[in-house]
Amino acid sequence: MNFETDFTMTIGGKGVAGASSFPVLNPANETVIAQAPDCSREQLDEAVAAARAAFPGWRATPVETRRDLLNAIAGRIFANIEPLRRLLTLEQGKPYADAEFEVGGTGMFVQGTATLNLPEIVNEDSAERKSITRHVPIGVIGAISPWNFPVILAFFKISPALLAGNTIVLKPSPFTPLTTLKIGELLRDLLPPGVLNIVSGGDALGPWITSHPGIDKVAFTGSTQTGRRVMESASSTLKRVTLELGGNDAAIVLPDVDVNKVAPELFWAAFRNNGQICIASKRMYIHKDVYEPLKDAIVDYAKTVKVGDGTEQGTQIGPVQNKQQYARVLDLIADSKKNGHHFLTGGDAVDGPGYFVPVTILDNPPEDSRIVQEEQFGPILPLLKVDSIEEAVAKANASDYGLGGSVWSSDAEKALAIGEMLETGNVWINETQHLSPLAAFAGHKQSGLGVENGEAGLLEYTNVQTISVKR
Template identity: 50%
Template sequence: MPQNYNFVIDGRSVEAGRHFDVINPADGTAFARCPAATTGDLDAAVAAARRAFPAWAATPDAERKAAVNAMADIIEANAAELAELVTLEQGKPLGGMGSQWEVGGAAAWTRYTASLDLPVETIQDDSAGKVTLHRKPIGVVGSITPWNFPVMIAIWHIMPAIRAGNTVVLKPSPYTPIATLRLAELLQAALPPGVLNAVAGEDEIGQAMSVHSGIDKIVFTGSTRTGKRVMASAADTLKRLTLELGGNDAAIVLPDTDLDAATEKLFWGAFINNGQTCAAIKRLYVHDSIYDEVCKRLVAYAANVKVGDGRNADSVLGTVQNRMQFDRVRMLVDAAVADGAQALCGGAPMEGEGLFYPVTILAEAKDGMAIVDEEQFGPALPVIRYSDVEDALVRANDNPSGLGGSVWSGDMETAAALASRLECGSAWINSHSMVRPDAPFGGVKQSGIGVEFGALGLAEFTTVQVIHQ
């Protein structure tokens, strides 16, 4: 019988009146049961966070920093358990760039966040007077996390919120709630009751958080469509928002690119986490003079990437996480092939149990195909020809998304100039999708509002007060 998991409210494990199955996408079986929150459970979590806020906001900065470092210790001490839960519910492998890498990154990100400071800024200090800018915590932060990196993105949300003096109500995706609930339970050892609360449930609980008058800020990572609904729901209470939304990242490969150095990086820029990454390469624009060679090299590299159950030591990539996303990837690939694209590898679901879809390289893809114009969020990469780089830039920018982009070239000066003209929040040169805790990350256009990471990301969890003396 799968284990029932609980909420975490006011420092305690709280049982739910109802649970639902959490499915292992590798075999379709229920491996755990998630508590299904009611609006009453959410109200209790928000009330606990509001009670805890005044004392936590007033806690000396050094003590808050120490608490965040202590949470990093807890994550490291429980990394094996958390990684196994992530693999069971998300489908990614334990090794490589899978669950162990995610949990290790979460611990490192937590420790870096502990090191950040928000010093008082002096605007004026002279005989005429003194003016200083202070950053103060907002209050209760509602965190709504997605299913692709359940532990890592939870850390991206909650650690800067807590470091800045806020309290948190966390809601994970109903597809991947278990590792996050367990994480919240473990972290209670480093925090006063009520500072970090975790509920879970279907999508209506996220909606209830967006309209809840007791929540002062929402931080949400997910699709642009859902982000728009969060924004609309939050309007009535004028909540602060940080929204990291969908991306349809374009990479432009120039004819002077060193393909020996670039092939592996291009592959993983697209297929990290099985393509289920907001800032992965989703559209690959390749100059006509090297187009066939790039396709050939990507297919050859893909041939050595084993797709299988994440619990198997030889699996390099795992499953698509859920049936809805699996069906979307299949639909987009089928439509592209019907419209003239060529599946050089993959192109159809794998046989057997589980949501396994092979690495798929689509040659002769064109702008106007849904798999090019829309975010596929899965293991299928359209490769688009171009002959004029200015035309490629226009096509790359002709999209409502603007999360990331990259330029690939042997000429760093030319690449940097072109990258600066990409309409995206993060641009890489000769790499893609690697984010850092000290570099702000966020989208432009319909890829989000606000930034995460670094001092600017920490500041998103504060309000400004200017004191005139």
């Protein structure tokens, strides 16, 4: 298999060329690295029909067999980490080490999901009747994955959907379809035809999926703005939905931290994957007693980090992934400049090809500024001075988002008590971004609807069915 040419969709277990094609760019140099198939409406109908035809047999497949096939999927991914990570770096921009972590982490997530079980509840077991509640598959899942972690976030949907007995039509982002398409090719001989279909396309394909009458549930990861449109589109047929959306996560730093120890950790909490993570720390509330030394330590550390082409040795942060997001990041920087905010590092675009923005750190901008109130999803971080932890908690909670948050302290118990006051679906103490296939991941407020991962995430791909038998 050539991992850098001949990209085809997977429909009904076969490789299918698109009705047309579209270019995929390398964000590090803006060159076209491949043409991806552009799925037509008719081809989407074929994919949905294939998934629908495969559903009865897959639903009837014993769960232990489905579990074994998930482990086989993980094994196939592990066996191809090297070519997959190289392709992922080319299309997404992240450094090789980060791409390897994502691909390998995907295999681990698939394996972890395979250990989950669907519960069955006995409601009554009497002389008169037996009543049980069980969880049954929904049907055909329309899954839409994003460009920041295109592989692992696709399998956040694929793994539980398959284990629960559903079939899938997956659409990767048009910015990063290639690695996902190749994984589809790798898996064609493992799964029954039609169980996993992967189609790629432009802006029209997503709405076709969310409104398609043959799709029973939509699982979407992306922005809150797009999530609202997905929910509206799915409402026409009352599709089930899982929406993992945006965040404006706050980090709260207590005055008792070890400055030199936490400075690098706080830096990567904000700038891992170039800040293009829904659960990145996007606002950092630092107690006034430690603000100045911690600010200096974070800035000093930032100066040691190499930004560049992900294929180059030593690169730690790659480019912004696409031109649209690049423009948005530059617009936020321009707004801070216009309003006279103090830049500690960065603030200027890099000349030359590629969507590069230097690490940019702001010194205590106003709370009502765009860079504090909006999700930047890029390499910009506002450091914010607070007089008390109560003030930090109040400001952290004063947001339409509620995805994640973190508290940093040398006293973990004290930090936990503060973390429990955060109005978010995920709270980390002295770390961020730790996710597990065994633990529920969900957003509060406008950060999402439903759950991914863990038993709760698995149940998202089922309908509840209660059976009563009169004796």
